[in-house]
Amino acid sequence: MDSQGIGLIDASKHIQQEDAREYPPRDQNLNSSGTAVDGSSADVYELHSMGVSDNQTHSKNSNEREGWMYLEKSNIFTRLLKRLWNGPRIAEDTRPTFPDRWEITRRIDSFPETVFRKRFPRLSVRLCILVVYCCLWSAIIFAFMHYYFGSPPTYYGNNGEKVPIKTLSCSSTLFWKGKNNKCGLGAAACKPFDKEEVYVRCPALCDRGGWTYSAINVGDRRVKHTGFDIGGGELYEGELLSYPYRADSFACGAAVHAGVVSPFVGGCARISMEGAQTSFESRKGRYGTDPSVKFDSFFPSSFSFRRLVEGYSSRCYDPRIPALIINILLSLPMFYLYEGIYGYWIITVVGYWTLVLFLDPPIIVDPYSPESAFELLSVGFQRLLPLGFVLYVLWKCSVKRTLTDGSPLAKVLCWFPTFWLGVMNVITFDRLPVDRLTISDLKEQAGAMTAVGSIITLIFVCAVIQAYSLWKSGRFRKYLVIYCLFISALAILGTLPGLSLRIHHYILGILLVPGCATRGTSAYLFQGILIGLVLSGVSRWDFASIVETKVALLRGEAGGSWKPPIMHYNEEHPTQLSWRVENSTRQSFNVLDAYSLLINDVEQYVGKNTTIDLEKIIQNDDFLSEYVNSAVSTEGFVKLYLRVARASLDAPEKSHGDYTNAAVLEWPQGVYHEPLPGVS
Known part of the structure; x- marks a missing residue:
């Protein structure tokens, strides 16, 4: 045979080897996402299943090779753009893997498949175990609910006298009805000014929950983005535990400021109305709270905190932190052992009810009014139904690809902790000096611009990482078009007359989750935190509008009514x-x-x-x-x-x-x- 014939045979072998590398054989194992187990493309398998002939496939391969040959001959800038647009020659979207030398990680990653599902091979048995587990879990949470919501808190004095305790929110006042003239002429509607004692129960997290996010004037000072505690401060003098606070201060926020109540578990406090004061000095607060607000003139009413007399109290402490920890611990084995679809739906529903009932409830339940507990449940179910549809869409368009046949160890190390990080938004991201992404709010809050810059930088870096994962999977073009449409829609909404664009964090989560539809480690990290933020926003604030009126953005501040004289x-x-x-x-x-x-x-x-x-x-x-x-x-x-x-x-x-x-x-x-x- 001459050299030309040998060269043709070698070229033919090279093409066959190249095709074998690009496309798996028809009988190769494929996972649920249509990708081969080893990560190679399954396009030929899909073409065969659709009835496409081998000749058509070979023609397609020849055209692709001609395109790549043309691309290699073009200039470097053109090659870069076309490679970015077309994606890699061999698409790859594999689940996270761990090196074989890490024996312990390999065993942990394979435990649900090789041990748990082999031990209980029938799906019905595994589902029965899951149902029993969830029932026991629900019973524990119900015990917390009954303890805190079912019976009113009570204080028993040293003589056995039963004293009722009033349940307050972090931003509640005692007798003062509101700012400006809400108390009427001479504040007659806000009496008594003195000679009155009240026992109150405060929830947890009032170190930040006692802030005011709409401006309130105290004298000639405009108070916003800080605790609304006027005067007061820690004092240990006989029965007194604090200096007098002005009567319109937030009582539970003042209790944390004075060190009477813990921001972690809440507690009960004894408040004594002290009448008029000639001035209120600013003093440093406990638990890292800001100094109180100064007012250098007289005011008709004030209150101070006093020691609880000898006795004991019941149902004073807030269960939100223990309930949160229990839900995190109990959701871990279920999320690790079971398939992605079961873990996703159970953990999202649990995260939602953790927020509604304990961590960030939209309504504070007063045990003396049983109707308030039913109202809280009603609000929870009202928001859960549309949220379920949103979660279903996010599962179908993104989360299913990641969690189905994914890595159990990656779920536990990446998806699970970032999910709860997003759910705990009231503890985590709400502590940043950023209230809302509006220019006026950012200018008013110290450190807001720096925080927003850091957040934008972090989001940009994560977006680049995830865009590269999409590019490797060969779907960059599709998602680029989708996000161009998203951005265009937001731009149009931002131009609507009389309305302002408002990107709530639940909207941010909904917009970004579809771009995390890959199977790599980055998708596990980003999906978890974004789904958690969606739950956090909807559970507390419902599906707040993406465009709001200027009056709604004021949140009760001045500026939306008749101008003053x-x-x-x-x-x-x-x-x-x-x-x-x-x-x-x-x-x-x-x-x-x-x-x-x-x-x-x-x-x-x-x-x-x-x-x-x-x-x-x-x-x-x-x-x-x-x-x-x-x-x-x-x-x-x-x-x-x-x-x-x-x-x-x-x-x-x-x-x-x-x-x-x-x-x-x-x-x-x-x-x-x-x-x-x-x-x-």
């Missing part, structure tokens, strides 16, 4: 204060026909006058006259913080506009400081 102080008449309204319509005057004046954050005047005599207002109110005169006699002057708004004469607490920022008047000298621009 413009205050004016005449130094020639140092006891008089006046105001005027600009650019107002007749319709607004029909709705808001009067004015509301706050002195030291308490409403002291409601009427139609645009000029008032402060001296007469002080003299006509026994409380005002007592504390103004007392402060003047000791300090020589007293600061009066003045804010005014338009209001309805018939119902000023319900119908009023925004207040001005506080003007400061040093009484009786008449030194006046104009309010800063803006509303409160």
Whole structure:
């Protein structure tokens, strides 16, 4: 045979070997994702199953080889772009594997298949074991629910007297009804101011749960993104455990600030109403909480914490951390031993109810009102049904590919811990100095820009890693088109008039999970945390809209109501204060026909006058006259913080506009400081 014939035979053998490397034989074992067990492409197998002939397959292979030959002859930039667009020559998407020399990891990874399923080969037997396990698990959780929700907390004094305990949320106040004029004229609706004791039960995590995320004015200071504790501080003096807090402080947040209640397990506290105080100093808090807010003038009501008298209390401690730990521990063996579909659905449902009932409940259950427990369950089921559909879609489009016939050890080491990390968002990511991804909020919170920059960098790095995994699997083009459509849709939503784009963390999870539809280690890491974030967002806030009105974004802050009048102080008449309204319509005057004046954050005047005599207002109110005169006699002057708004004469607490920022008047000298621009 001549050399030319030998060369043709060698070329033919080379082509056959190349085809054998590219495509597995028809009888090769394939996993559920359509990929060969060894990670090679299963395209030929799929073509045979569809009735495609060998000649058509050979023609396809020849065209691909011609394309690759053309690509190799093109310039480097073109080769790079086309290789990026077309993907690798041999697609690869394999589950995580461990080196053979790591015998212990290999055994752990193969244990569910080689031991558990061989020991219980029948699926019905394994399902019976799972059902019994879940029933015992549910009984343990029900015991926690019954302990905390079923019977009210009670304190028994040293004489056996039974004292009821009031259940509060982290941001609840005792008798104070709200900011501005919610307590009515002279704060009459928020009494008693003193001579009253209350026993309260506080939940866990009030070191951060006692923050205010909408601005509240305290004097001339705007308080936001910090604990709403005014004055107070730790004190050990006889029965007293704290200095007085201003009465509108968040009681449970103040209890953590004073060190009376633990942020980890909550607890019960004894609160004594202390009446009026001439000032409230800022003091450092316990458990790493921020210093309290300073207020350097008088206020009609305050409270302090006192020691619990000798006796014992029941059902005071919050079970959320123990319940969380138990659910994590009990979900681990089930998720490890059983197939991906069982583990996925059980762990997501358990994670959801852990959030709703314990970790971050949307409603605080009052055991004295059994209806509140049923309401919490009702809200939980209301959100679970649409969430189930979302979880099903995420399973079909992404999670199924990763967990089906995946690596049990990778599930335990990667998917499982990151899932619970996302579920525990209230403990983990909510602690970052980022409230919402809006420019105004980021500017207001110290360290927010740095945190957001770090988050964006981390997301970008993870996206690059996952994009490479998609490229290796030969599906980069498809997902690039999908995410271009996602980005285009978000851009269109962001341009809608009157609405603002709001990417909640549950929406972020839903958008990013489809891009994690691979079988490598990165998919295990990213899917877990994203599914956990979806559960965290929906369980607490429901399916909040992706576009919100500007009023909704204010969260009760000033800025969405009628503009306030413009205050004016005449130094020639140092006891008089006046105001005027600009650019107002007749319709607004029909709705808001009067004015509301706050002195030291308490409403002291409601009427139609645009000029008032402060001296007469002080003299006509026994409380005002007592504390103004007392402060003047000791300090020589007293600061009066003045804010005014338009209001309805018939119902000023319900119908009023925004207040001005506080003007400061040093009484009786008449030194006046104009309010800063803006509303409160």
